[in-house]
Amino acid sequence: MICFSTDWSHSASRSRFLLSANSYSDVWRAVLPRISDTAVKPRIIVENARKTFKLRHTHSLKETFIALIRKKTTTSTFDALHDVTLSISPGESVALLGLNGSGKSTLLKLISGVLQPDGGKVLTRGRVAGLIEVGAGFHPDLSGRENVYLNAAILGMGKDEIDARFDDIVEFSEISEFIDTEVKHYSSGMFLRLAFSVAIHTEVDILLVDEVLSVGDEPFQRKCLARIRELHDQGKTLVVVSHDLNMVSDLCERGVLLNKGRVVFDGDSHSAVELMRR
Numbered sequence: 001m002i003c004f005s006t007d008w009s010h011s012a013s014r015s016r017f018l019l020s021a022n023s024y025s026d027v028w029r030a031v032l033p034r035i036s037d038t039a040v041k042p043r044i045i046v047e048n049a050r051k052t053f054k055l056r057h058t059h060s061l062k063e064t065f066i067a068l069i070r071k072k073t074t075t076s077t078f079d080a081l082h083d084v085t086l087s088i089s090p091g092e093s094v095a096l097l098g099l100n101g102s103g104k105s106t107l108l109k110l111i112s113g114v115l116q117p118d119g120g121k122v123l124t125r126g127r128v129a130g131l132i133e134v135g136a137g138f139h140p141d142l143s144g145r146e147n148v149y150l151n152a153a154i155l156g157m158g159k160d161e162i163d164a165r166f167d168d169i170v171e172f173s174e175i176s177e178f179i180d181t182e183v184k185h186y187s188s189g190m191f192l193r194l195a196f197s198v199a200i201h202t203e204v205d206i207l208l209v210d211e212v213l214s215v216g217d218e219p220f221q222r223k224c225l226a227r228i229r230e231l232h233d234q235g236k237t238l239v240v241v242s243h244d245l246n247m248v249s250d251l252c253e254r255g256v257l258l259n260k261g262r263v264v265f266d267g268d269s270h271s272a273v274e275l276m277r278r
């Protein structure tokens with residue numbers, strides 16, 4: 001999934017940015033919550049964020065009907081994130097760590113604007129590109145070429161800019177042979193290659209990366225990591241979710257450890273990884 005936002009944007013409003021470009025940011029500046037211009041401005045603010053999912057306990061209309069007649073509950077709620085608060089400054093690289101189901105991807109989706117919080121707030125400042133779900137954001141019936149234009153436009157690039165960078169995008173992805181094939185025939189690794197390549201050829205301020213890199217083969221993963229490091233050296237803000245603890249403690253300076261939807265540690269990544277391994 002690739003997503004995009006400009007200036008301070010509220011998670012609740014950000015989905016509208018998916019199809020908006022820079023020109024709208026002045027309008028939004030007037031209506032979105034802002035931090036004082038004189039303060040050091042974080043790139044990401046998560047304040048008491050809560051995410052609740054509804055769990056269904058029936059599989060069909062018939063089962064739901066029977067459960068209702070028997071006065072049994074058909075749904076329950078589950079808090080995937082409770083009261084999560086953190087602030088990420090420009091240029092920081094942060095690993096979100098935790099066991100399966102601890103809420104890492106949910107938090108990343110709140111930051112990207114794919115999900116909205118049910119309580120608290122999530123704010124981001126600058127352009128956000130998220131590599132969150134392999135293949136999401138791609139239209140299956142369009143070719144790789146058409147999807148490059150579609151995704152790059154969503155990320156805020158104009159046609160001339162995409163034209164100028166198209167060859168570099170395709171070259172980095174190493175799938176030039178298949179660029180005119182409909183992406184429904186792509187493997188997950190091919191999706192990753194194209195999505196990653198588009199994201200890193202766009203001017204972004206915040207890069208969000210979920211486990212997606214793991215579907216790439218090893219040489220491509222190495223190439224992606226080298227590029228992510230370069231982006232970090234250029235001052236971009238990174239938030240990475242991965243179970244590869246050696247990789248994240250090497251790539252990220254800060255580690256945020258989640259346990260059952262709560263932040264239980266926020267500090268240097270090596271200490272976070274040590275705690276994780278205990």
Ligand SMILES: Nc1ncnc2c1ncn2[C@@H]1O[C@H](COP(=O)(O)OP(=O)(O)OP(=O)(O)O)[C@@H](O)[C@H]1O
Pocket residue numbers: 053054055078080098099100101102103104105106107
């Ligand atoms: N759309 C959804 N509907 C219901 N429950 C969900 C939904 N998305 C996530 N959850 C639940 O929220 C919890 C946190 O999920 P999340 O994917 O954020 O965990 P994670 O830390 O990224 O896990 P993993 O390491 O396994 O990828 C899990 O229990 C998951 O089942």
